[in-house]
Amino acid sequence: MMSLLIFLLTAFNCFLILKFVYQLVGLNENQLYKPIKIYTAVFITLFLLSFVEYFALITNLSFYWILSGLTILNAILFYYLRPSFAFDWLKQMAAAKTETKVVMVLVFAMSVFFYFHASKYGSFDAWALWNTHAKFLYYSHLWKRMFDDSSLMSHADYPLMLPSLVAFFWHSCSGASFIVPLLLSFSFVLLNALLIYHGLRKFTNAGYATIGMLIVVADPNFQIHNSAQCADTLLAMFILLCVILFSEDKQDSISTAIIMGIIAAACTWIKNEGDLFFMMFTIVFLIKYAKNPKFICCYFAGVVLPMLTTLSFKLFFSPPNDLVAGNKDLLHQTLGRLIDPSRYTILLKMGLDVLVSNFWILIVLVLLVAVFRRGSLITLPFILLYMVFAGYVVILITTPHNLQWHIHNSVDRLILHIYPAFVFLTVVALFKANFFKFQGEPSFNRQDKKWPA
């Protein structure tokens, strides 16, 4: 009975946080496309729940204190904000257009794939790292023992967004059930596919949006991650949302800049690779909005909370990263690796193998854009992804570990991080090239009557 009460209370609190974040995202007459607003609210809520769990750990507060605090805070916000609880989406679903039916068929197809391919405890990284870390966090009085294990296999320096989310929901279920990480994993892949659809719906028409979603739904290499229970798809969806928001170009909206800051900086709390993305995103953001200091200030205001969370973990708890520690006092060796052509040959060969076998659709899409809309390939969002990719190449080339082993174990996941964003950008470029003759106009045109710059 008590467990049920805690579960219901947690679920209600999560729902209220989501509702309030959604209202905050819509402040300042932010004209974000409504579905994108919903995804943004969901992503920020995920970060906040993870932050709450982490905050409870570092302050030695029990989950029940945190739950009580959240309930009181939500009650106060509820009193002042008086959110409406109209379940419009149910009515909209019931009166769905053909477009929604197609999306729902694709979601159904994903669930069928999940039925036939899902494994109980996910991939190796899930039960060796992510779920083990989550279990340490779940036993809050022992969580610092996670750092006792200094071996490479334990990766105690990995950020804690996914483990803390899993631990948060384990607390709410009053037990470490395998269902929590399993369903979270499926939700992340689902959100990636839906975000691609609605991101494309914003900039293209229904036909192109369906093609974009179909690409990731029909991709077995991507769908296999629906039960992997790792943080890669979580990072991929945050990167995708950053790219979509970056393509929106709403310089007049302060809240959009803050949101971009939160989402980009939250990547650093998901995986170490998120640090690289955050740095590259900040560089292209500063280049694009160099003439708008107010917008830049708002971006950095959004960065504060996620960045403080990551920094507090990195500075006070986490051991040094194996790649950084391995290269720390060996600058000449690192430089030697950088100018060693044989390492590039190995990377090129193994990288191409993975690209051709697992991401061949990406090669096809980029080639089509290169032929029909070459100019799009040198726009800032594409350049951002190239920079992230180049950063990954440098990390792999300078790795202190065995190069082949490192490439074999990571290149697939590294490409996966930017894969949905690449699919989104290439399909938008094909739309601009009028590659398929689909009828219909973007949601952007219907609402804003203008194109992004």
Added chain:
Amino acid sequence: MRPVLILFIATILIIAAKCIALSSINFDVDEVTTLMKPLVPVMGSSKVGFFTNEDVSTYNHEVYLEVKNVLVPNVDVEMTQLDTILLLENKQKKPLFPMADYRTLSESENSTHRAYILKRVK
């Protein structure tokens, strides 16, 4: 009923069915419990039933700490969780966790790792 609602409900049902199907998959807990028998005096009889499927699957860190204390009580080595599992496997002469796919490590990597652990523990 509208087709979209039917698809929505069907999706939820498929996911629920999969979760129920997966929950019936059990590890061989007896195998682990047998292996852990020498630990009972250390862990206390109240903890005999401690090993659930979830604990086995994610090799719970408390189990790991207890195992480490019993296997190498006075040896100043840092054993990882994987070390512990591989060491136990080595004693048992068979895989401890049937579904674990750390055995996808190449043969040479695996044997190197085992040799390394045994050397350290000795």
